[in-house]
Amino acid sequence: MHFKQAVSTLLLSAACLSFAQADVKVGVITSSTGPIALVGLPQKNSIPLLPTQAGDQPVTYIALDDGSDPTATVKALKKLISEENVDAIIGPSGSPNAMGVIQFVAEAGVPLLAPVGTAAVVLPMNEQKKWVFKTTQNDDLIAKALVEDMGRRGVKTLGFIGTADPYGENWSKVMGALAAEHGIKVVATERFQRQDTSVTGQSLKVLAARPDAVLVAAPGSSAVLPQTTLFDQGYRGQMYQTHGAALPDFLKLGGKKVEGTILAASLMLVLDEIPDSHPSKPVASAYVSAYEKLNGSKPATFGANTYDAGLLLQKAIPVAAAKAQPGTPEFRAALRDALEASHEVPATQGVYTMTPEDHSGFDERGRELIQVKNGAWTLLGGN
Structure with a gap:
């Protein structure tokens, strides 16, 4: 036993x-x-x-x-x-x-x-x-930070260029609702494909609407082209990007044409400036x-x-x-x-x-x- x-x-x-x-x-x-x-x-x-x-x-x-x-x-x-x-x-x-x-x-x-x-x-x-x-x-967490900054800067009109896919579509939806809540009018909305090599037509339409600021909603390297095109066409309003642009190549590919861009993204981009008390640092x-x-x-x-x-x-x-x-x-x-x-x-x-x-x-x-x-x-x- x-x-x-x-x-x-x-x-x-x-x-x-x-x-x-x-x-x-x-x-x-x-x-x-x-x-x-x-x-x-x-x-x-x-x-x-x-x-x-x-x-x-x-x-x-x-x-x-x-x-x-x-x-x-x-x-x-x-x-x-x-x-x-x-x-x-x-x-x-x-x-x-x-x-x-x-x-x-x-x-x-x-x-x-x-x-x-x-x-x-x-x-x-x-x-x-x-x-x-x-x-x-989530898009709304990032978008809220951007819209609040727009409010502080007195932005009243906004242009939007986003990818013609779920990323750009959801950003258009979220941003449209938040902008309306904060008294900001979206005066132009344009779409493009991630692999596009030209967005001249879309950017000209945005430029014609003369917005105070423009938001580009695109992930990775596709975030660069709309902004550099707008710059080449003479746009000098405030440019915003989503966290989809948070990569070293955005700076490398955009060069001086993306100077002054504002985005809300991970603390990882500015790690040296983050307090040691932050649990993620x-x-x-x-x-x-x-x-x-x-x-x-x-x-x-x-x-x-x-x-x-x-x-x-x-x-x-x-x-x-x-x-x-x-x-x-x-x-x-x-x-x-x-x-x-x-x-x-x-x-x-x-x-x-x-x-x-x-x-x-x-x-x-x-x-x-x-x-x-x-x-x-x-x-x-x-x-």
């Missing part, structure tokens, strides 16, 4: 140990080639920096490139789910790409941590979007240092959005592992619940507190008002 009990106890202990240390598999989809590679490359380059341990669970990452093509994103995602049996997916890089896979992650019951710009991946919340968590600031500093050591260059905030996804998973995985074994539908459901319960998690971009209604989770600690001054990002204040 005692011998049988001892064997049973030993087997149970071994099973528990195996249960606790099962590998968690995370898929990562980036657009490290193609039109949005300036967004996807820093994300791909951040994958080696993601946590490889979460509590007792080793974490492995399976990385795929979708070439910026939404159709390829769907194919990559299905491969990760059906062939690799992943427990979560980080990615993809582009807003249209992410919008196209929501139904598939919901059907499979796999949490998706989307490092994309548009809030449409999590808003309005529904049965499908409850499987998606967004590691960038040590996390962002560690990430920037590690990225520079690995890649020999500073990271864009897009890479940090992927890194933050890893930090959120690192917190949530042990909670889910206490309820179910990695690799099972029960674990993935528990992981979704644990991500939704994320509370005061400091990361590179701000502090995440998720709720069933808010799957982005940022407050004002996730944005800073920033201006381009002498070719560099400078803290503007007034947040």
Whole structure:
């Protein structure tokens, strides 16, 4: 009897140990080639920096490139789910790409941590979007900071140029409502494709409306062309950009033509000017240092959005592992619940507190008002 009990106890202990240390598999989809590679490359380059341990669970990452093509994103995602049996997916890089896979992650019951710009991946919340968590600031959080700055500067009329995709469309919607609330009239609204090499027609229409200020709503390198075109056509009103322009190449490609631009974005752009008391500063500093050591260059905030996804998973995985074994539908459901319960998690971009209604989770600690001054990002204040 005692011998049988001892064997049973030993087997149970071994099973528990195996249960606790099962590998968690995370898929990562980036657009490290193609039109949005300036967004996807820093994300791909951040994958080696993601946590490889979460509590007792080793974490492995399976990385795929979708070439910026939404159709390829769907194919990559299905491969990760059906062939690799992943427990979560980080990615993809582009807003249209992410919008196209929501139904598939919901059907499979796999949490998706989307490092994309548009809030449409999590808003309005529904049965499908409850499987998606967004590691960038929602548009309204950023837009409020911009509109408040416009108010301080006496802006009464605004021109808008945005991408003809979910990113630009949601920004147009959010900005239109906020501007109206603050007595600002949107006098011109234009759209363009990310891959366009000319926006002369759109910018001339904006110029003809003679707005006090212009907002460009575009992610990555596509944010540069509308602004430089307006500059070449003689526009000298105040230029605003969204957090989609928060990358070193915006400064490099825009040069003197983007001087004075105001945007609201991550503290990572102005880390040296942020007080040490900010909970995200040590996390962002560690990430920037590690990225520079690995890649020999500073990271864009897009890479940090992927890194933050890893930090959120690192917190949530042990909670889910206490309820179910990695690799099972029960674990993935528990992981979704644990991500939704994320509370005061400091990361590179701000502090995440998720709720069933808010799957982005940022407050004002996730944005800073920033201006381009002498070719560099400078803290503007007034947040």
